[in-house]
Amino acid sequence: MTQPTSIGFLDLPAARSNQTAARYAVLPVPYEGTVSYEPGTAAGPAAIIRASQQVELFDEEFSGDFSEAGIVTCDAIEPADDPAEQMERVKLAAREILGSNEFLLAIGGEHSITAPLVEAVSEVHGPVSVLQIDAHADLRDSYGGTKLSHACVMRRVLETTDSICQVGVRSYSQEEYRSCREQIDNLITPEIIRNEPDWIDRALALLGDMVYVTIDMDGLDPSIAPGVGTPEPDGLTWRETTELLRKVCYERQVVAADIVEVKPIPPNHVTEFIAARLAYKIIAYTQQ
Secondary structure (H helix, E strand, O other), rough: OOOOOOOHHHOHHHHHHHOOOOEEEEEEEEEEEOOOOOOOOOHHHHHHHHHHHOOEEEOOOOOHHHHHEEEEOOOOOOOOOOOHHHHHHHHHHHHHHOOOOOEEEEEEOOOOHHHHHHHHHHHOOOOOOEEEEOOOOOOOOOOEOOOOOHHHHHHHOOEEEEEEEEEEEOOOHHHHHHOHHHHHOOOHHHHHHHHOHHHHHHHHOOOOOEEEEEHHHHHOOOOOOEEOOOOOOEEEHHHHHHHHHHHHHOOOEEEEEEEEEOOOOOOOOOOHHHHHHHHHHHHHHHOO
């Protein structure tokens, strides 16, 4: 069994971070093997865990402490030099957690880790839809000489499930436009979010009953979350993001999630703090 680290998410007392009693398992994946812009996302998981120690456990939205469900923080997955080996390590760790009936909440690291996580969830829980919050479509078939690049992650996810809802995307290549036109046509862009009041219902219509959530932090507006690997102008606000997550968690069975692509830029710690708050929001929303 994957063992907890000494410094855990939210800095919980032992009674709430015990492996045997935890409903949620936080899995740090400090990997950035296919980075294509500025390095630094490998430091994201540790930064999110540090920032989480400043998150108030009493949730203001529901007037409750949701850490009482138990949250264990697992040891970080050791980065591999070979992307294929890295993906196998992620998948094996995820299957172990899911096999213990814990809610898997992975924190990265680069976005490539989502493909093996979704594969593991599908093997354990059955057919799954994926809600992706992201600035980029990530639908290239290959990038930088590998099919396992962060820029290809959703193309790899399509090999596990064709039920994908992509929200916040505002950047994609001509290759993606031509080869994955159905996905591109179904994007819920920032323009749609601003102009269509029922955009969340539109997102829900693209999802099945069981959902995996992946949040690339560059899906948020860089004015509020600047510490990311590949920032793009525009993006979701905090309220838009939480309203989407809340309704999806209410109306679908969300079984696992990840938050990726935090690139710490000290002394500014706002992005990792927002990521930690989003992680705790997912924990709260999945208990309603």
